[in-house]
Amino acid sequence: MTDLGGDLIPRDRVTDEIAEAWIGGLKWNPALTMPVFERLLAADDRDDLNYWLSSRPLDREMTAAVVASPLIKHRLALIEHDRLDVDAFAGLARDPSPRIRFEYAVMAGEYGRRVPDGVPEILAGDSEARVRAMSTLWGLPLHVRARLAEDEDARVRGRALTPELWPHLSATVRESLLADPEPQVREAVAAILSDGAEKLPEPEPPLAPEERVGSDDRFVRRDAALDPDVPTALALRLAEDPDDEVVLALSMREDLTEEQRAAIAYVVPHGYHMQPPWIVERGHEPAVARRAAASGHVLLRRSIAMQRDLPADVVDVLARDEDFFVKLTLCQSCEQAPHELVVEMYAYWHGLTWSFLRHHPNFAKPGLARYADHPNVRLRGAALADPDAGPELVMELIDDPHVGGSAVKDPRLPTEELVRRLTVPGSAWYAAANPALSPEAMHRLLDLAGVARAGAKAD
Incomplete structure (x- = not known):
């Protein structure tokens, strides 16, 4: 240290x-x-x-x-x-x-x-x-x-x-x-x-499936569209429902064939969406995961990509999906998401959660150092996550206007450069945050900064 x-x-x-x-x-x-x-x-x-x-x-x-x-x-x-x-x-x-x-x-x-x-x-x-x-x-x-x-x-x-x-x-x-x-x-x-x-009023008898499908209440129809207890043929009457949410719910039923699903004119909403209950409850089962990953319905593929653990073949299918958000969801949720895809999403996703991808278990891998001179600033920063890189990489990036601070904080920074950076305005904060500093060095900095030692214990 x-x-x-x-x-x-x-x-x-x-x-x-x-x-x-x-x-x-x-x-x-x-x-x-x-x-x-x-x-x-x-x-x-x-x-x-x-x-x-x-x-x-x-x-x-x-x-x-x-x-x-x-x-x-x-x-x-x-x-x-x-x-x-x-x-x-x-x-x-x-x-x-x-x-x-x-x-x-x-x-x-x-x-x-x-x-x-x-x-x-x-x-x-x-x-x-x-x-x-x-x-x-x-x-x-x-x-x-x-x-x-x-x-x-x-x-x-x-x-x-x-x-x-x-x-x-x-x-x-x-x-x-x-x-x-x-x-x-x-x-x-x-x-x-x-x-x-007090005695509560007797509950009203449940509606029959036909009554639910024909209800004036769109929420009743939406629930019927998803309910496996409603026969498939009866539920398919809702394919012409005037409410988009009802039609969308119908399209995500587990019992539909892919041909039946494709025949429904559902609308894919922007942003987050409802996961069908059968995927929420049984998405961890390999057979369910494989079926959803192979579906032509993009929301079923996005839904199964939310699973934390998936079979390798399912991960491979989802990682090659044509839909950006299937791949992004896989990287955000699944621990088996492949390294290259996680790095790609980290580099190009502009949502608020992009930086969290750096903490994915498959992010920091040997080979990231190749991005040290990449025009994409995020990839240059990712180069510092290469566990096999040495001090040369850190020194290469230390004056980068975007990732230089991270380089100064890197424990692989040579000692003489770390000491020098401690007195360079703009770098001193990052140098003090470098975990390579010994406890004695930290105390010395506080001494020089005028912070009293009263009550401090020996490390």
Whole structure:
């Protein structure tokens, strides 16, 4: 790793611009150690920007350090982070700031996060009513929910009430809730009673297939068009339906032959489309995947291309499809999408998700270095993903106006060039983000930038 001992960077070369660039680049350095991270947290009181804390990867120790930060902006940054150690994150349930506790109560289980045992009870016992109200979102035990049903705040009482809780409440509490003067509590009670205490009206008998196909409601006809329980011959009457969505749904039925499908005058919509249920449910089955991939219906081919795993022969068929969006969908969704196609889509797709293709498991392969002098700027950047390329490639691209920053961040950059770039305006930020910097080098940069070492631990 690159060290910066001695006078490789004289203090008189460190301008305010360079110092700020180092601090900014180090925040995104993937090799950041905990002691350096703590120093960066201490330096982060210089401005109000905290985007780095809500976006960069944070391990358990880093998350705990942010939870313990005295700056509320740091703790708030964690609320929107979608990849955190949930046990460390749960420290916010006891945060001294009511605002933080409320935000945590709202977001504790978002992004599919597990809410640790005991945390809902902590939130339910909070001194702030709005926090207690939000605690009802995350699986409270019935005895805790029952306590909240008697809370002094009407919002809390209303949110605590559920059909499951009602039978467990004492007769006295139920009578009190029935006579509650607050509208939101009365509405919650009424919803429970209408759901369970009163007999619901008998459901109307289901419509016969003929009635569904002939319905005036286009949504009923659309559902009938897709329903395998509606006989094929009857469903085909909808081929002349005035509603394009009904006709499109019909065209994607599983039981149609390709000849029947081709005879339907369906319209392919722009943008995303409905996947037929049979592909959603059984698209992982090789026989279903092969049938859809061989279909003349482009939406069936796009639908099966959304599968994460597909047989090799199906991938081969879809990768050669004449439809651009079949191939793009394959690259965005399927882990077996071929390397060359992923690179092609990365280079030429202009949608918002183009950059995500760089993270496809088949993107970084030997041979990408051949694109180093390609006129397409994305392909020049892709050259840096070649795992077999050496420092020569990095140096070839380092002054490229479009991908030079990525080259400066590349750990294959020669040490002497990395050190030089640390004092070059426009390159200093990227050089500080280079994971080849040793922990000692990172500390040295912070020393030169005037960031105090107080409390820093040895790496």
